[in-house]
Amino acid sequence: MKLLVTFSRKKMREPIIARVVKETGVLVCIDRAQIDSAAGEVLIDVPDKEATYISERMRAMGAQVRILENAIIRDENECVDCGACISICPREVFTFDEEWKLQVSEERCVLCRRCVLACPHHALSQQE
Ligand code: SF4
Numbered sequence: 171m172k173l174l175v176t177f178s179r180k181k182m183r184e185p186i187i188a189r190v191v192k193e194t195g196v197l198v199c200i201d202r203a204q205i206d207s208a209a210g211e212v213l214i215d216v217p218d219k220e221a222t223y224i225s226e227r228m229r230a231m232g233a234q235v236r237i238l239e240n241a242i243i244r245d246e247n248e249c250v251d252c253g254a255c256i257s258i259c260p261r262e263v264f265t266f267d268e269e270w271k272l273q274v275s276e277e278r279c280v281l282c283r284r285c286v287l288a289c290p291h292h293a294l295s296q297q298e
Pocket residue numbers: 244248249250251252253254255256272288289290291292293294
């Protein structure tokens with residue numbers, strides 16, 4: 171499951187990901203990270219059954235954590251299977267099946283939003 175972790179670097183001087191891995195023993199996959207001198211936003215992937223536990227540990231360290239049940243959401247009523255999202259996605263989240271119907275492997279998504287902006291039918295969105 172994806173967790174979107176944000177934190178202030180002024181308040182938090184410890185390496186939060188390293189610390190939570192060391193303390194919990196849970197392996198964390200970093201999908202995307204944007205960190206500057208003031209703040210950080212990191213998208214991580216953790217085992218589903220550990221998501222609440224990891225979230226609580228990170229919140230206790232001062233981070234804000236959003237659990238993303240669905241990384242990318244497709245409105246099947248709006249999608250026309252045009253395939254525009256296939257070519258723009260850097261993670262190969264979208265494919266066609268044998269009947270040229272769009273398939274979505276959302277566990278691969280890193281929430282870059284390229285597909286949301288590119289879809290001509292506004293069929294894609296992200297969990298708020
Ligand atoms: S770009 Fe939009 S309409 Fe086209 S296949 Fe992807 S989700 Fe469907």
